[in-house]
Every structure is written in structure tokens, then in C-alpha cells.
Amino acid sequence: MSVRENPEVLVIGAGPVGLFAAIVLAKRGVRVQVVDRDWRTGAHSYALALHGHSLQLLDELGLAETILERAYRVDKVGLYDASHRRAEMRLAELDGPFPLVAVLPQDQLERILEETLQGLGVRIRWNHEISQLEQDDKEVTATIHRLEKQSAGYAVAHTEWVIAKTEQIRTPFVIGADGHRSSVRRSLGLGFDEIQPPTHFAVFEFHTDADLGGEMRISMGETATHALWPLPDGFCRWSFQLADFNLPASTRKKDRLTIQQVGGAEFPVVAEQRLRELVKKNAHWFQGSIDAIQWQIAVRFEHHLAERFGKGRLWLAGDAGHTTGPVGMQSMNVGFREARELGEALAAVLRGKGSVATLESYGRSRSKEWRFLLGADGGLKATAQTDPWIAKRADRLVPCIPASRDGFARLAGQLALEPMLLGGQET
Template sequence: MEDKVLIVGAGPTGLAMAVGLERQGIPFKIIDKAEGPGEESRAMVVHARTLELYDQYGLAENMIERGIIADNVAIFNDGRRRGGIDFGEIGVGLSRFPFVLSLPQDEHERIVIEYLNGKNIGVAWNTELTGYEESGDKVTAAIKNNEGAESLDFDYICGCDGPGSIVRKQMGYDFPGGTYEEVFFVADVMGESDVEGVQVHMSREGFALVLPVRMSGSLRIIGLVPEQVVEKKEEARYKDVEDYVKNQVGVTAETVNWFSTYKVHHRVSEHFRKGKVFLAGDAGHIHSPAGGQGMNTGIGDAMNLSWKLGKVIDGKMDEKILESYEEERIPFARLLVSTTDQVFKSIISDGPFSEIIRNVFMSNVAPNLVRIKAMRRMMFRLVSQIHIDYDNSMLSRGKAGKIKGGDRLPWVKYGKKDNYDPLNSLDFHYHLYGQTSSEMRRHIKNSGLEFCEYNWTAEADKAGVKKNTVMLIRPDGHIAVIDDSNNVERFFEYEKTYMK
């Protein structure tokens, strides 16, 4: 069978796109100009919403086993421990995964590649896209590898090829934003230390995160290269940051497995789509590392787009639904860039306000705030990305109480099970919480979609679900249509508009 989609880039975003398409039986080709999987783990955090999406493919459990739950974060300032933030299961009652997972990006990628290899799907390494032309219902891609060049036809191209995206450049879109002056380093070291959980180190000399890596027993250190080293305009080596790591971070490295430096950008592409070509992940938006949002947002892009492409290619939904991809994802990317930019600057800047942030807020105020239940829930919703909604999307309809079409399905536990079990089907399906009319039941039966009935319980009420609410759930776990007044026409009109 001919490949229908070309995925350019095999980082976390491209791999997530591959997972989404494979499960739907959509043939695709995934390429990357690198020689093999990356070793630079700039992204270390996997948030709850990402784990929920991965769980639909059976990947979440493996990631949790190979990662470390960041249940406590120690705060250091000027080399001294100033306090700690007890995350624990900060999102209890809100998600199957009420925690923050620390998992190095390289290990993350290996897990997904192993999954794809188990499906007899491999990445075409040492292979790059040199250009493409769109004509009619096809996109012809010019591809080059060690064996030569060739032209291949696809229905769609997904550019997941990072900040320097050749796909975005050929689309002709600007990448407005900027680059931080600071240079970051990432190091994987073996050595004596008493690091057990996540550590945040702040001082006038720099900023660093220290995280233990479960699989290798090493420590991953991500921090700022000292200003005096940057001013030399030479490529930094570990010896240039060694004194800072030893004196301020408290880690003496006996072995340095690898070391790399990089700059951080904050940019969002003008658009995420042009015809049959799409952008996802760092190709469309890049952020500061504040909150560990960048990689998770790229994976969210991929999961959003992959089910839509799958439904269109399979002929089950109208191609117009592809318009919703940019509509749903670009507003969040823009908001994320602006907010993480402010947080990042407030932490690393050398000024009185940043001193207050480091010495007072991070060391004293934040740990106390997290002890307040309402604050813990609010913080978890924000950081974990379970708050992302598509209320203004063309694919969202209705409202019942506080829940609207486009919202993520509220997680409700039922004994040892929950209402997220049906999401494993990766298809549209109906939910009923309580009772509904015979007319609504007939419509649901005639739709041919899976029908899941749940009792309306105190847990459902607590999650914000009104009694006798009917929901049409999207493959990605967001609500397409919601109603608690037996408005059959609303569901009928939606299916008639978008489904075939």
C-alpha cells in the first residue's frame, strides 16, 4: 500500500504523529536527516495530558516504569537548600496520572521507537526532505539519502523537523519571536552526589536543574553556561561549567557521558497549515524551558492532527475538519510563548525583582501555596495541560453546566475503572451520565458509534458533569458535542456536517 503521509522529523513530535497514524492503519513514511535517535535530553518532563494521550496506545505504563515520578522538588539558592515543593500526587481526582513524570527525552524517544519497531515500522535515518510541490490532490516530496535522491507522492506532509524546519521555510511562513541571550548546557554525568529527586538551583551565577536518570543511574544536569564563558564566544565544554556545577549544584562528576550547549528561542509560525502541508512541534512553535511545556505541546499537536488525517484519509470524515487543526493549536502555542517567556525572564534575570522571585517566592511562598488543596488543583490543571480546551473550535458544540464542547473529557473514576477506558478505541463514541430520552437513544443506536452509559455519581458531580448529560467524545478525548436537554438535533447536525 502506498504511503499516504510523509512525516519529516523523528523527534518526540514526529514519533507521536507516527504512533497516531499507525494505530489507524494509515501507511506513512517517517524520515530524519540525523544518523539515529538523539542523545541530547533537553526535555525532561512528561505531563499528565501527554500520558493520557499515550495511554490510548498502551505507552504510558512503560514510560512511567522507565521514568521517575517527581513527587518532591528541592529548591536551592546560592548553594543552600531553601525549601521544597511536595508535589506527590498533586492531581488526585483529576487524572489517571496525577503527577509529574521525569523522563529524559532520549529515553522517551527510545520507548516510542521500540513501540514502532514492534509494529514493523522504522525511521528512515540519514534521509532529508529537500523540497516539495503540491499539485491537485497530491504533494510530491523531493527526498535525499546516502543512496541518492528520489521523488515520492503523498496525500499530506507533516513538518515535525524542528526550529530550522525546511517544511516551514518552503511554506514561506515567517517565524516571529526572538532568541534569549543566555546559552544553556545539558550534561549526563556519573559521580558522587546525594540527589534523590528533582533539584532546582538558583543563584546570580546561574540556574540549573538536576534530575536522576533511572535507566542509567546517571544525573542529567541542565543549566546556564556562565556569562564569562559565553562572552569568550567559544564553544563551551564541561570544564567551563565544572566549577559552577561542583560549587553551586553540589555535584562532582567522575565521568561525563556527554555534554552539549544550545540557545533557547521563543517563536510561533504565522500559520500551521498551507494546503496539504502541516507544521507541528518545534517546527511551528518554540518556547522557553519554563514549566517543561515545549515537548508536551508538540506531542499534543501530533495527537490532534493524526486522528484528523486518519479520518479524512479513511474517508470517514470530511476534509474540512483539517481546518480545525490550526484553529485549535495555534492559540495555545501563542499563549504559551508569552507566559513562559515572562516566567523564564523573571527567574534568570539579574535584578531586584528576580532576586525576590528566587529568594522569597520560590523558596518560601511557592512551597506553602502548594500545600493548599485548591491551589494544588489549579497548579496541576495549568502545568499538566489538562486545562487545554477547544471551546472556540469549529468542531465543538453545546454546553452543560460548566462543561462545554471542546473541553477535555472530565476524568471520573468508577471503582477500579474510569470513564477513560473507551478512549482506547481511538474513535468517536457517546457517553451518557444518568438517563436520556428514547429519541436520543435511537439516534445514538442509528449512529453506529459505541455507546457508554455511566451512573451519575457524586464523583461525576464533583468533576462538573451534570445529571443526564450526553456527550459525543472525539478520538483524542475532547468533547465534540455536549447536551443535557435531549437536543437530538445538535448531535444529528454535527454528524451530518462532518461524518460520512
């Protein structure tokens, strides 16, 4: 086992949130290292929308222009039932320099972030998996396995990942941005409480001749919520919530290769015929063509919250701390704010401008915001002006609004809904 003394901050996980955190730190002159157990960035669109506030944070890193050049701009959210348009939220009326949502597939965003990090002299150490973390009051010792592919098997040849080398890194701080099955969270012994039961969605991306006119659409039935996101180059994504469908907890995994998901008879839940039936049942108003399906998948979304966001020298950001439903793209976007906040706080502590104890306030603010977003504490309150159709769906709208904090409150306000925390405090 080799021992090396290394970075000031070790970021575990090179998903969008870990990459973002590493850029924030590197730009502040902090020596940062990023490890990821996989071999490259993700290969699909996953969380495909950047909230206005995320664009502002990306602009601080000099990236908003590049992103907006490639993205589809959404400036309103239409709310529909199966037959009619019922209401809208106008992103264009939000404050700030980016009153819009930018639609850019997550794989493209991750590549932009990786290139930016490389430009700052930080190379991601792919195929490096955290196996153990121990902290004392001075530092964290991380045991990391370097993984290598090895061919195996006689009757059917296959490759498997094996441990090629084990090393230890000593570092003052660790950011656990290692996704919903976070090893960092587990090493801290923190629970990941289920706040709401899981939901399942059938997701289809295809080319269409529909003119979606800069609008993201949410179709709300009596109990299920479906979303239509326009994508660049004439594509769109439909995500239909499935009522009577269950996937086991282990199925949600990021692919690293762009391969067509298997559809058709084998997986009828995501067959083209099923897509046509779902559109007919839940969105009569969608008259666009369905051509060239490029991605079809059934996904389970859990609604979990970490018991705390860290302790001492180990802190969580992104899906490692929270998971939610897909419609409003909140997990990754709020994750960027977490990455920025945590990056700045760690940089301050490392430069002697704060103590480790100040990081506790990061943890408290994260728990408070996520308890609200996950519906554990408060919700959206209808007022005398709220349309009854909206009022009936107020709580289901919380994870669907593509914004957080002030932007969230402004968009909810356009529907005459008020965000409330239990105890009467506003979010």
C-alpha cells in the same frame, strides 16, 4: 528520477514527535511513511522528562508501562534560591492516571518509539531528505533525496553525504515534524518569529551520591534560572543558565553517536572546574558528589513560534512549530499532544469524517497555546496569597513548569499564581 504513489500521510522527521505521530496514524489504520535525513535516532538525553499528560498519551499506545519500568519518577518540583528552598509544586496532587513526571533520556524514548513503529509494520526511511514540497487541492508531491556516504579526500580522508537517488512521493497529507530548522515550514513560506531572545545553558550530566528524593529542583537567581533533574541509576543533570555567553544560531544539533563531548581547557564553559563554580554560586544546597561526568555541553535555546502551524495539506508539529527553553521540557511534551491531535484529525479527514478546512482549528489552538507558553500573550498573575519571592519570578516560571493546560494551571495554582491570557481569558 523514480515516481511512486505512496502513503496516506508522509511524516517528515523521525524525532520523538514524528515517531509519535506515525504510531498514532498507524494504530488508526492509516498508511504512513516516515522519512528522516539522518541515519538513526538521537544519541543523548536532550528532552529527558515526560509530563503526566504525555504518559497518558503514551499509555493509549500501550507504552507507559515500559517507560515507567526504566524511568526515574519525579513527584515534586522544588524551587530554590542559591541558599534555600523557597517553595514546591506537588505533581502527586495532579489529576489523571499519571500524577508524576517520568525521567527517561530522549535517546531511550526514541528507540522505544522506533521499535513500536516497526512492530506496526512501519520502517523508518533513514537518510532520506525532503528537498521540495508542492501541494494542490488534492495532494502533496514530495521530492526526496536518498543520501549515501561517500569517502573523499586525499591528504585527510573523510566521508561526506551525497545524493544517491531522487524520488517523488504523492500523498494526501504531510506532517512536518522536522525540528527547529524545518524544511516543511520553509516550503510553506512561514516565518519563525523570535518571541524572546535566546538563552544559553551549560549542561552537565554526572553520577552523584546525592539523594534527590524524587524531586526536580529549579534554582532561581535575580535573572538566571538553573535546573537539576535526577536521572535513572544515580545520575543527574545540572543545566545552568549562562548570562555572558553566546553561541551562533546554527550550533544546536542532535548527535547520533554517543561520544563524550569535549570539555576541559578547550571549552572552559563546560569544564569540570566551571561546574563546581556554578554549583557553589547558584546552589549552595547541592552537596552531592560530582563523579563520572558523562555529558557536558553548552546549548543555545531559541524561543520561536511559527507564523501558522500549516496550510491545506501540510501541517507542523513539535519543534518545527515552536522552540522554547529547556527547564520545563515543554517543547517535546506539548509536541506529543500536537502529534496526537493532528494524527486524529488527519485520520478523520482521510476516512471522510471531516474536511481539510477542519485542520485550521488545529493551527489556531496551537498558536494560542504557544503564544501563552512563550510569553507573547498573557502570563502568570500573582494574587494576594502569592509569596513575594515567587511573584517577582512569575513570568520566568512559565517555561519551567513541567506540564501544560490543566496540569500547568494546577501546579501554578499551588504557588498561588493564575494563568491569564491577554484580555482576561484563562488559558
